[in-house]
Amino acid sequence: MAADSDLIKLYSQRILALAADIPHRGALKAPQARVKKRAPLCGSTVTVELCLTDDKVSAFAQDVKACALGQAAAALLGQHVIGRTRLEVEAARDALKAMLKFDGPPPGAPWEGYEVLEPAKEYRNRHASIMLALDATAEAMAEAEHAACA
Template sequence: MLAAAVELASYPRLARPSATGDARSQTCGATISLDVHMDAGQVSNIGMLVKACAVGQAAAAIFARHAIGRSAAELDAAHLAILRWLEGTDVLPEWPDLSLIATARAFPARHGAMLLPWKAALATLSTAPASG
């Protein structure tokens, strides 16, 4: 988990993003600012500033690893699947590397941090143009 958190240095804020959005965890106060570039309705580049615990940082890195090439609809579906999983569904959602933070599922106070990057993406992509 800690190794994933270190990867955030590879995703600095973007100079001129197509859109930017923020999210904050109600449970722990963690925050994320997410920048995206869009191309043909898909994420083509991301940058972020994450202020979170190791779980939130790792979740953001896992999100960043696999968000490129995904549409807003795909990210929304992933968010809903992760939310259902955190609420008790036994099936691990189909998002690569999510197993790296799966142990944090047992700690409800960390759920907000785990969802943070997907919430920021939804806030960001709801205002992003289709390309840019």
């Protein structure tokens, strides 16, 4: 019974609602950068495309093929990513990783909502999928700093 209740907590209604409503799905016509990340253990993938203006995300698209937890993490990213700098994205990524691996607090403002993923701390095999969207976005931002958006 405890295992069933843990899974129910892990796949809460909030997680499922986020997974069903991922912002910025699709592709950009002329992205400055495109990065695809894959979680080797489960096969989840996230592809991110973006453009920067004044070092901030001005256009963003994502293609998410992941478990509900990876989808929820991508949805949260999509809610907050426009207008963010690479340092802000990297700070959110690092905070999320610390939350999952070291029981740290969830990412703070302006990245509200990641606390919904706290029950996943116990499921290390899910961590890579949860990290995909932020990892891909940080890498794409680094690439975009060296390109021009058409």
